Amino acid sequence: MAARRAATIASRQAASGCSRRCSAASPRHADGGTRLRILHVTPTYLPAVRYGGTIHAVHGLAKAQAALGHAVEVYTTNVDGPGVTPTPLGARVDLDGVGVTYFATGLGRRIYRSPAMGVALRRHAADFDILHLHSVYLWPPLAAARIARRHGAPYVLSPHGMLVASLVRAKSALIKSAWIALFERRTIREAAALHLASWREADDLRAFRFDLPPLAVIGHGVDAADLRAEQNITGDVAAAIAGGPFVLAFGRIDWKKNLAALIEAVALTPDLRCVIAGNDEHGRAAELARLCARLGVSARVTIIARQIGEPDRSALYRACACLALVSLNENFGNVALEAMSHGRPVVVSHTAGVAEAVAAERAGVVVTPEAGSIARGLAIIASDVRAAAEMGGRGRAAVERRWNWTAVAAEMVAHYEDVLQQSSMRGVP
Template sequence: MISNASASAEIPLRVAHVVPSIAPRTGGPAFSVLVTVLALNHGGVQAEVFTTDMGAAASAPRLTRLTAADVDPRMTYPIHIAHASHPLRFAYAPAMRKELGRRANEFDLIHIHSLFLYPQYAAFKVARDHEIPYVVAPHGALDPYYRRRGRIRKAITDCVWQRSMLENAAAFHLTAQRELELISDLAPKVPRFVVPNPVDWRDYVDLPDPRTFTGPFLGARPPSSIIMYLGRISQKKGIPALIAAFAKVAPTYPDAGLVIIGPDDEGLTPELRSTAEHLGVSTRTTFIGHLGDRDKRAALAAATIWVLPSATENFAVAAVEALAAGLPVIVSPGVNISRELASLGACVVCEPEPDALAADIAALLRDPDRRLSLGAAGRQAARRFSPESVAAQMVRFYESLLNRTPSGQTT
């Protein structure tokens, strides 16, 4: 255990969360960090966020900046945003290190999110220089799928600083049991804790009228059955397999349509459109870019089946949102929470191959009762990931690291 002699019953736990970006289009980690920190503050923890002004993933070919509209007004705690400059591929933001270093002695713990970028390096250096314990949350970055990609760049990063950061962490924060298993070979002496990402199921109880989505985005005659993908357009997501699966079921279900929603920072949409055209389903496949929160909720209200055929997925916040919306959900085994969800009867787990996906999509299209039962089980399963539940688990995790009692005293 790590003792923190400065703690007392009068001083709440103070945690700095460091994340490369909080832009919605960057995916689950940005969302989960913001919601977790909000819930921690509601639970009495003094938690703050240190991030950059990057509006897209560091790997995106074009630079975009964070805007005021990207920050949820509910996030009323301190968010420190540092300007990112070249090399943007590493989210280089030297002002972050300076500000975090200036404030370092105000924190009991630093929680570092994601890997391989400057913000993680900055947080590691500040933690080391000020002898502050730190937690590393890889958010899937250490899964075997990613270890095979960008090996040279990652090897250099590991050699220069990241291996030391991992091996000297107070603990790893993992979001699924499967993630824990996948990285069991790395830094084996470092303790690890599984705390899931939060999703507030209450946001999906009363959804907007689906026509507020279908009218503007699908026209006057939308499909009667909508097979939906909603998430980032990325190579790992298996969208070509989904398009191919839809092409197999389309002749049998002439009133069904495939709707693909999400930001495309990898420039894959033209190729995906070509795939749909080649397979003869281009007129029944609709590509929609990034949606704001209300439009996204309206899209979920309009969906018939929700599908995520990813090769790998650390947690899949979007899948839990679909469960909370009461949708029948199909996920691949590469989604790290698929086993837990399947054990609750909350989803269908399907190999991300066209034939298998087509079979499960067709089975749900012809069985409305099965869709309803999956939706009901999904709504119940989503409650397990409520922000207050996740925050309580996180506080217990922090207290165990700092050798605190629940009252805030050290032992």
């Protein structure tokens, strides 16, 4: 893995300093380093946690970059499912050292179209050294890419696992294919670089045969786990924990998460309990409940279909025997790192980007996303408590060493500096 990372992408330039654009315009740290002005553009943001790992990944990165001394801002919408977040509009709000500006959407809410954000981007895009755009198929990163290009501001694009050919074919194929042809190919081609969270995501992207800019494979991070006993957890979570040891599946209840196969694996594994916890936007929890009844495992599978915040989130990680992340495809899989940070082993499908880290660190079991393989992986964890604890310990140590947000943010900033240097050498972003 280290060798592959060394081959990354926009290879690091040994030359000193940042780009002309960066060094000429940005203030400097007391230690002589450059203080970058970074703008993240993302369709949704905290407190809209219903959207899963991407929300936490973007904020974790932005917060850590700000803690390193960079000037970090976020442009986003106030969309939160069918409603909106209780945040002021058009005014900069400080969130963990990050300046966040929320904008209302207009006509085209489904793609998060925000005329007010467009105005702000046109006014201020040139004020930043670099823009980091998150997501595809949606208006905010598209608008930001076009405006950045016009203003001569380089941008990095993070697709967050949305550019996977098999997933495009499986859901909204015609709409997504048309969007790619009309807009996304250009957005990708004109990016200064693409940020991908894993080599798995890079391989998925190459299948499209796009004209690609330099790629940078940099994983996500997690905050240090609070291992103190949790207080004031909600009744449904407390009841699930009280039932005894369990396998945890945490995250959005979505078809991509392959939860039906996990339930089938539970049916193949006597005495195993499972807790499925996460937001259910499309009514799939009812389908899973019917599957449990049909397989006769309703008493062994608990489904908590709602947003899971703190302290419930940490309580579930602390109490579980292991985490199961058996998705059909994940560009990374933040929940696996979160479980590892709590010292829990993980059973992860090889179709998740984080499987590379799990295998390298011997922090769990890598399986295929079929019920039989998942069942065998869960049985390995359940059959040897000591070995499972050792996996958990190795996972926690790996997170503390490599997958903390400070390390990830520093790596991303170094990549930005490479991008700026290359843009400077070309004379255009």
